[in-house]
Amino acid sequence: MNETPNQMSMPLLGIDWGTTNRRAYVLDAQGNLVRQHNDELGILAVQGAFEKSLADLLRKLELEHAEVLMSGMVGSRNGWRQAPYLSIDQPLSALPDALVKVETALPNVRCRIVPGYRSLAANGMPDVMRGEETQVLGALALGTTNGWFVLPGTHSKWVRVEGGAITEILTFMTGELFALLSRHGTLAALMQEQQPVFSAFESGMSASRQGGFTHMAFSCRALVVTDAMPAAHAWSYLSGLLIGSELHEIRRRTTGQDTLAVQIIGSPVLAENYIAALQFFGMSARVWPPDDVYVAALRVLAGIEHDDDRKDHAYS
Amino acid sequence: MNETPNQMSMPLLGIDWGTTNRRAYVLDAQGNLVRQHNDELGILAVQGAFEKSLADLLRKLELEHAEVLMSGMVGSRNGWRQAPYLSIDQPLSALPDALVKVETALPNVRCRIVPGYRSLAANGMPDVMRGEETQVLGALALGTTNGWFVLPGTHSKWVRVEGGAITEILTFMTGELFALLSRHGTLAALMQEQQPVFSAFESGMSASRQGGFTHMAFSCRALVVTDAMPAAHAWSYLSGLLIGSELHEIRRRTTGQDTLAVQIIGSPVLAENYIAALQFFGMSARVWPPDDVYVAALRVLAGIEHDDDRKDHAYS
Numbered sequence: 001m002n003e004t005p006n007q008m009s010m011p012l013l014g015i016d017w018g019t020t021n022r023r024a025y026v027l028d029a030q031g032n033l034v035r036q037h038n039d040e041l042g043i044l045a046v047q048g049a050f051e052k053s054l055a056d057l058l059r060k061l062e063l064e065h066a067e068v069l070m071s072g073m074v075g076s077r078n079g080w081r082q083a084p085y086l087s088i089d090q091p092l093s094a095l096p097d098a099l100v101k102v103e104t105a106l107p108n109v110r111c112r113i114v115p116g117y118r119s120l121a122a123n124g125m126p127d128v129m130r131g132e133e134t135q136v137l138g139a140l141a142l143g144t145t146n147g148w149f150v151l152p153g154t155h156s157k158w159v160r161v162e163g164g165a166i167t168e169i170l171t172f173m174t175g176e177l178f179a180l181l182s183r184h185g186t187l188a189a190l191m192q193e194q195q196p197v198f199s200a201f202e203s204g205m206s207a208s209r210q211g212g213f214t215h216m217a218f219s220c221r222a223l224v225v226t227d228a229m230p231a232a233h234a235w236s237y238l239s240g241l242l243i244g245s246e247l248h249e250i251r252r253r254t255t256g257q258d259t260l261a262v263q264i265i266g267s268p269v270l271a272e273n274y275i276a277a278l279q280f281f282g283m284s285a286r287v288w289p290p291d292d293v294y295v296a297a298l299r300v301l302a303g304i305e306h307d308d309d310r311k312d313h314a315y316s
Numbered sequence: 317m318n319e320t321p322n323q324m325s326m327p328l329l330g331i332d333w334g335t336t337n338r339r340a341y342v343l344d345a346q347g348n349l350v351r352q353h354n355d356e357l358g359i360l361a362v363q364g365a366f367e368k369s370l371a372d373l374l375r376k377l378e379l380e381h382a383e384v385l386m387s388g389m390v391g392s393r394n395g396w397r398q399a400p401y402l403s404i405d406q407p408l409s410a411l412p413d414a415l416v417k418v419e420t421a422l423p424n425v426r427c428r429i430v431p432g433y434r435s436l437a438a439n440g441m442p443d444v445m446r447g448e449e450t451q452v453l454g455a456l457a458l459g460t461t462n463g464w465f466v467l468p469g470t471h472s473k474w475v476r477v478e479g480g481a482i483t484e485i486l487t488f489m490t491g492e493l494f495a496l497l498s499r500h501g502t503l504a505a506l507m508q509e510q511q512p513v514f515s516a517f518e519s520g521m522s523a524s525r526q527g528g529f530t531h532m533a534f535s536c537r538a539l540v541v542t543d544a545m546p547a548a549h550a551w552s553y554l555s556g557l558l559i560g561s562e563l564h565e566i567r568r569r570t571t572g573q574d575t576l577a578v579q580i581i582g583s584p585v586l587a588e589n590y591i592a593a594l595q596f597f598g599m600s601a602r603v604w605p606p607d608d609v610y611v612a613a614l615r616v617l618a619g620i621e622h623d624d625d626r627k628d629h630a631y632s
Contacts, residue, residue, distance in 0.1 A: 118542050123526050125535050126542040155534060171534040180496045210439050212565045213529040214558060218471060218487040219441050226434050226442040242530060249528045
């Protein structure tokens with residue numbers, strides 16, 4: 001059931017509870033952000049003791065009662081309680097009524113999980129997300145238009161929104177492949193120096209247009225052993241190759257669509273490479289700070305009207 | 317200098333000396349294989365003590381004198397002595413004169429390294445191989461025709477041969493990516509069961525045609541969490557996706573070329589998936605046992621004529 005404003009007398013605790021990190025936001029009953037807390041107690045670290053972990057967090061944040069809204073991997077099979085994915089047939093406005101209740105023994109606490117979304121592409125391939133739907137919901141509340149969003153991270157999520165509904169989800173394993181290849185194996189062996197070199201990042205983006213990733217990844221090594229690239233450039237080259245593979249694929253799939261402006265939801269550090277990559281591929285970027293969109297989403301989910309919403313928080 | 321048959325009075329010790337494995341072949345002066353020995357003393361395990369490692373091997377094989385020919389990573393920067401890559405402008409028949417001598421204090425031993433090859437594609441991308449040139453040389457001696465060879469492994473090497481010369485080298489990080497993704501991270505977490513399931517391997521190959529690898533790799537997870545594929549299929553699906561990405565790229569790059577018959581140089585276990593994949597992509601396979609081609613290559617490099625050469629060792 002959707003919450004109407006007058007039901008909200010308790011403070012709101014929003015938790016973006018992922019695999020390795022947890023970000024908590026405390027809003028007062030009027031929807032003002034009053035406290036924020038980040039830690040590394042992701043679902044892997046919690047090891048199933050979710051209720052105890054939430055109780056500890058409430059104590060740390062000095063909350064004696066709270067409306068708790070959680071998003072991310074906490075709602076997965078390996079999370080606290082599985083919140084079944086919504087189909088993208090369901091608009092984002094369906095989320096406040098689709099929250100999944102979690103029973104706890106904690107007094108004065110109501111605890112619910114935001115479900116993720118699943119899509120089924122025309123080619124029969126499913127894709128999924130958990131947590132990113134909340135960020136996109138917040139960006140829409142802050143006044144974005146339709147189009148593509150990208151949420152960079154371990155898995156980079158591309159989400160296309162039209163008329164308040166998700167029309168496509170495309171996941172790229174960019175961050176995870178970068179971490180694996182720069183820490184283990186043949187390419188990592190070249191990467192004694194892991195400092196950003198922009199020209200090498202650009203070379204990697206160019207290379208991503210030349211062929212499939214499983215072949216082009218080896219060019220990182222072939223360039224070094226044939227003295228065509230210094231080993232110190234390999235790290236940035238691989239990063240450019242991975243982000244370039246992502247942009248190349250999006251370009252390939254969006255021929256004829258308006259992909260000129262892409263909305264990035266990500267911290268400045270994560271967003272930086274994507275801004276450069278979007279420019280390189282002839283697109284422009286707007287960046288939404290993840291905390292701003294998360295807080296806006298919490299208000300929508302809890303049914304709180306707030307002056308801040310529909311103000312433009314993005315920067316270009 | 318090329319060896320003429322009458323110079324060969326010593327037994328021949330051929331060593332395919334790779335990063336993690338070493339395969340040794342002893343041929344008598346007439347070119348008959350008299351002994352074979354495999355161990356895991358690759359260049360990583362030897363840790364720079366190459367001469368001692370060779371002396372130990374000679375002792376184990378009871379060789380008091382030998383003509384030693386080595387190929388593979390032993391000739392790389394991190395090997396015993398760097399044997400500079402030949403350009404593919406040089407035909408494979410140039411190899412016997414391009415062996416790189418290694419000075420040792422071992423008595424009655426002459427020790428040389430087979431250089432690898434480097435290519436430069438029309439798009440400016442270099443590629444390289446070390447060790448595979450020796451296998452291809454051997455397959456040519458045993459009577460193969462022109463065309464594409466594939467040498468599966470940690471890095472899968474595709475080598476196109478025309479008129480006794482290499483015209484293209486394409487490396488795919490297939491084996492390494494499979495090992496990384498099935499042991500670490502998000503996909504490995506699904507793979508409690510690592511048993512081959514042929515239908516899942518085929519699904520992975522189909523999926524490889526739908527999009528780039530960094531996106532499609534996630535479909536492995538998306539299919540499982542949406543209950544469209546059992547988790548026990550994820551391992552084979554990923555294998556099909558990786559080998560399929562390889563075949564798809566070869567197909568894309570060889571439009572108009574005769575790629576109907578591909579020659580696999582690989583052990584039956586490695587070859588099996590490639591035979592299935594080639595059939596899936598409408599190509600046929602001939603398989604060359606790696607030991608047979610290596611022995612034939614040793615004879616060519618040492619200038620020994622032998623009855624076995626130009627007999628067809630391949631099977632279809």
